[in-house]
Structure formats: structure tokens, C-alpha cells
Amino acid sequence: MYETNFHKAATAQEAAALLNRSEDGKILAGGQTLIPTMKQRLADPTDVIDVSAAADLRGITIAGDQVTIGAMTTHAEVAGHAALAALCPSICKLAANIGDPAVRHRGTIGGSLANNDPAADYPAAALALNARIHTTSREIAADDFFEGMFTTALEDDEIITAVSFTAPAKGGYGKFPNPASRYAMAGVFVAKLADGSARVAVTGAGEDGVHRHDGLEAALSADWAASAVDGVEISLDGLLSDLHGNAAYRANLVKVMAKRALG
């Protein structure tokens, strides 16, 4: 790992100020992606700003059907939150299957969203649940947040503070993990919103990372059932072809994972 200057921030605003002052700083959330990336010398930040002690970034708040999850809430905390599981079990199940137990104790929802790994799980949930991403300077709709592989609408000195969403009437997540990395080869999050409309987000399969699927959304808005998925055509355009599987393979996985998400 290259040398770096370590800072610990007590609040989100302090972290933003430190980030702004640093030459090429990075926010260290749970570090479960950033630290391995730095160890491989694929990242070389001049400064790392640890926000694990920032209490204002932690915790899950539920008010009626409104859910707010602090950016530094770990996967284990989301997975094990009883009130959230009662309201929106799909996001708890999703969190319970990220990485492994040690990773879930440290990795965070804010870190996952900010990194926007094209095969990460949380971006699919945020997009399908029509979530709002709260930052140190504004609020961004999930539809405007994810801009492509490892790219988001975040400015250089902007930090995610929380993510909020309205609990869906129904929701589910189907994931086919790569047998080695356990990242999604295809992951599909389906959500039936309170107004009856369906939103469907696909991760792991797209060349530009997480994206919505119009065909699946139309089919599920009309009929919220696994059988409705059968008639949907999954175009190969924009789907990933790599050594793990070609676009046709992934297109089929999208269909199968959508059904599992509904089942």
C-alpha cells in the first residue's frame, strides 16, 4: 500500500472539510473495497478520512412507512434490524447476503452506494426502491445518482450521509452470485410501490452498472407475478460479456433472478 495521511472525522461536515482540504483524499467508510484496492496499489489517495466515528452517519430511523438508513450503517445492522425487516424484508435479506460475516460487520450502505460497483447489491435496492441519497450538500434521487460503472453524481467533496425511501408494498431481490467472488453475475431487485407501479433494477449484468428495466417494470406493473416475467424480452444491448458469462447468459439470468425475486 502506498503511503497516505490518515484522518478521523467526528462528523460528516468535518469529513467534508478534510476532504476539501486534501490534495486527493478518499472517504474511508467500512473500507471493505477501498482497503483491498489500496493494497493492490490500484488506489493511491493522499489522504484517507475515516468516518467510522461519525455518529451522525449511523443508525436506522423508521417513521410510518418512511425508512432512513445512515450512511455508516453496516450490512450486519441492516440485516439484523427487526423493525426494518417487518416493513421491508427484502433489503434486510439483501444485506444478509453481501460478502461474508466479517465483511458485513464493517462494510456500509453509504460506502457501497458511493463506490457503485457494477456488481454490488445495494445500488439495485436504492434504484428499485426509488430511494433518495442524502449528502453533505443536497439530496439526489437514485435515478440521477448512478451514472455508470464506479461513477456517481457525487461531487469531489460531497459525502453521502443517509439513504431514505418509502417502504414498498412488496419487494424482493434475486441474486446469482459469481461462484468465486460472490458478487452478482446478475441481481434483480423488484419493488411494487404504494401506488401499484413496479420498479425493477438490475445489477451485475449491465455494461454501465446498475440500471432499470422498462420491460420488466411494464410487465410487473400490469401483473405482479413470476409468470408475467416469461413474456418479457431481455435485450442483449448493453449487457456485459466477460470471462464469467456472455450477454445472452446474463440476459437469461436476469429473467431467472427476477422470478426468484418475486418468488
Next chain:
Amino acid sequence: MKIAMTVNGKSVSRDVEGNTLLVEYIRDHLRLTGTHVGCDTSQCGACVVHVDGKAMKSCTMLAASAEGAAVTTVEGLAKSKDDLHPMQVAFKENHGLQCGFCTPGMIMTATDMVARYQAEGKILTEDNIRHELEGNICRCTGYHNIVKSIADGASKMTSA
């Protein structure tokens, strides 16, 4: 910078660099070499320790991030030098290891998993154990005796 924390119940403080990993702090600065480095890519779990009571990969954490934390390594599990933790006894009795390289991480993951399941009143089935071992790789045993050891260790921890 100087980093202070509690390791196995003792207060320790050492000078480290910003990029010093927690596992380097434990092994190289404190000379507690029971915690292993297996893969360097955060996959194998040989470096698992407990940080504030939770299993974490010490190769995927900066030492400075653990400032002020209470860390337990495999050396800190048993009550005394002549004693073994019930999970260590279970690994010994069930032949839960061959070369032993992954064992410290396995045992730290196992004690964390048992503690979590017991706290939530959930039953730790064989399937649960196998799923919970997602982040710990063993290249010798084929896992069968590790799973047996953890099931046995879980009952030993309950009766202990």
C-alpha cells in the same frame, strides 16, 4: 502517529504509519503472530479478529481505524495460558484442522457466530455453519471436521 487500543484486555500503544494495517499492528508491532495473513485479498479469513466484539478481517482495516477499540485475537480467547477456550477444545477433539494455518481465523469466526446465534436465540444448524463460513477458506480439511468442531464448540460454549 501513536495508536492506542486494548488488545486481549491489555492497553497497548504503538507508533504506526497511516497505511499500517490492523493485522500488521497485531503481528509486527505487538508480536502476536496467531493472527495470520493468508490471501491479502480479503477472502480467506485467516486474519479474523474481534473488534469491539465483532468478527472483522484485520487485513482489511487500518490500525488507526481501531484507535480506542477493544481487540481480541486468538491468543486472548482462553482464560489463562494453560487453558483452552471451549471452541479450541472442540477443534482439538474433532480434528478440525490439518495444517492449522486457517485455524485462528476459523476459531475467531466460530466464536463470533456462536455468540451471535446464542444472543438472538437462534439454532446454529449445519447449514447455518457452512453459510457463516463463507469468508474463511481452508485448503486441507474439506470443511467437514471444521463444521463438526463448530457444532461441538457451540454446545460446549453453552454449557461452559
